[in-house]
Amino acid sequence: MKKKILALLYLAVFYLTSCISQENPPIIETPDQSKFSTSIIVDGIEIPWGMDFITENDLLVTEKKGILYRVKNGEKSEVSGLPEIYQRGQGGLLDVALHPDFDNNKLIYFTASVHVEGDKGGNTALYCGELNANELSNVKLLYKGTPNTKKGQHWGSRIVFDDQGHLFFGIGDRGNRDVNPQDLKRDGGKIYRLNLDGSIPEDNPFFQEDEAIKAVYSYGHRNPQGMTIHPKTGEIWENEHGPKGGDEINIIKKGKNYGWPVITYGINYSGTSITDKKSMPGMEQPFYYWVPSIAPSGMAFSSSGVYRKWKGNLFIGSLKFKYLERLIIKRGKVVKREKILNDIGRVRNVKEGPDGFLYLGVEGKGILKVIVNR
């Protein structure tokens, strides 16, 4: 009898707490953290926003306030030749990515907040340039969002490539959610697709539409700060910050509308409602959404098998709760979520290195390699 009452009590407590927290399932688990450790690849970087690997021991790291580092065997040197960065709010020097044929052409791409011309303020831009040793030359502006604005929020932006000669990058809604994301004639709240030389593919979804911005690939985004290619399917996976609640994982498809701010699982920071709609015909549902928000940044699949049980799992940084989130996906659904390296610091970026290990950009620290002790 006592046991029964106890069991009922447990159930009641469990039910009540799950009601109060209203966490979107699966509820995150915290496994034994003593299995996980890190080794420091490079330290002394305030906000390591983006990174890419030339080799296992030679990588490029962006520092948000406007420094590009080349890190060789743990020693960092500043790369010269960057354009002037407009550091404001969440903006600054953002992602960096090697051209798929970097070994031969030495080209790199990067996204940054810039004020090039026109109105006060800035917007997100995509550049490419040639990297020789620690020097960037022939820097070209490939795309710049307009108009400039002094708003500090939602610049995006990650860079990924498909295997058909395209580059994808995002620009957030630039703090103008009711104007930008749903308007194809305006920049902001979009994922863009370009050819590697910066030209616009003629088969882009809105290429034939008058007045539409022809580089747009998908729209209705809030602030995409994680993007990666699925190692098996080749799909573009993206994560973006929601408002209070409603951070999302999306699979980016050509011409689709991801709904911000018409539909969302989040509410205003003040607690007031943005919309009562969570779905609408013609708008994509997220693959997964977080309530409460974790503030996701960076995204990588573990494809290598160097971590025994993590192959095929998705890894995303949490800025807000300072851990690396592991998501196990089965049959098109997130079935399990785990905290890895709890309290490591604000995880800004996640990448799988050439050696198959996961590397994190952690704010106030630098680049850390993730190690699982056996």
Next chain:
Amino acid sequence: MKITLGFIGLCVLFEGLWLYQNKSLEQSISDGSEIYQDFCLQCHLDNGQGVSGVFPPLAKSDYLLKNIDLSIKGIKYGLQGPIVVNGEDYNGLMQNQGLDDEEIADVMNYILNNWGNKSQEMITLERVANITE
């Protein structure tokens, strides 16, 4: 008569200039509110309550109210490392947000006059301008 009118005109002109250079506290707080929504709220939240142990509170924050110049310096140049706020330890990083001196004065006036905070004096553009790294 002409002289009086001229004098009044001059007064209006000077008053205008003075107001232009030093806006009223109400105006500064109101402008600061917009800056707060755009640049501060995501971490320090809508009532300046912060997140315990992660983002220090601004509402009734002893650190803020006792270290006004240091707080301005933090907004202007960034703040990193351990601080104690209302008896709780914080060891985070706030990068400078790229705000100009006037925007910093405005947001300080907003923060210092909200959520139970009350400031004796208005933060001026000059005070912000004089704080160096």
